[in-house]
Amino acid sequence: MDFEYNISAPFQFNPIKHHLLFIRKFISSKLEEGINLNIKNLVRELRHIGTSVMDIYTGDLSVDEIFGEVKLFLTSNGLSNAGLYAEWSGTGHNDFKTITLSDGSQWTLKYHYNKLSYVHLFPARYSPHSFRVKANTLKSAVLYYILIGKDFITGDDLNKARRFLGLSPVKDSADAEAITEMIEILRTGYC
DSSP: OOOOOOOOTTEEOOHHHHBHHHHHHHHHHHHHHGGGOOHHHHHHHHHTTOSSEEEEEOSSOOHHHHHHHHHHHHHHTTOOSHHHHHHHHOSSTTOOEEEEOTTSOEEEEEEOSOSSOOEEEEEOTTOTTEEEEEHHHHHHHHHHHHHTOOSSOOHHHHHHHHHHTTOOOOOSHHHHHHHHHHHHHHHHSOO
């Protein structure tokens, strides 16, 4: 069973990549599936995280609250259609705008070439209430937490989880430490 989440227009947003509370709910839903968990589907869902470095929002605003605040910003500034938004944000690869939400977090808005979902939204780099992480670190931590979940984390167990993702074994202690730290963040919600 795929974890359901709906992203309303005009947003392009990946909460499993950018929203810690959402990621923790995703993990909980997978743990509840127990023996009925489809590992193949889980791996497919995690592949949507990509392969780059990203920022994860750790604040208290829900995904819907973030959308609400951004939508209010767009409406208040006359940017509520794709053409006006594109003109404001720019459409080039390096064009973007940054706005601040009620909790002080900063969000990057880019133009996305889609008539309905033209606002690509993600936490700004080094924004308050966020941290940066490598995609493979996040994917490894999520998969470990769901499939293995032991408190005492070994390199062998980390590598078991990484095999499901087609990732090479962790050999570098810094990479193992980063994954272990991410697992703790997922467990506790604190970074």
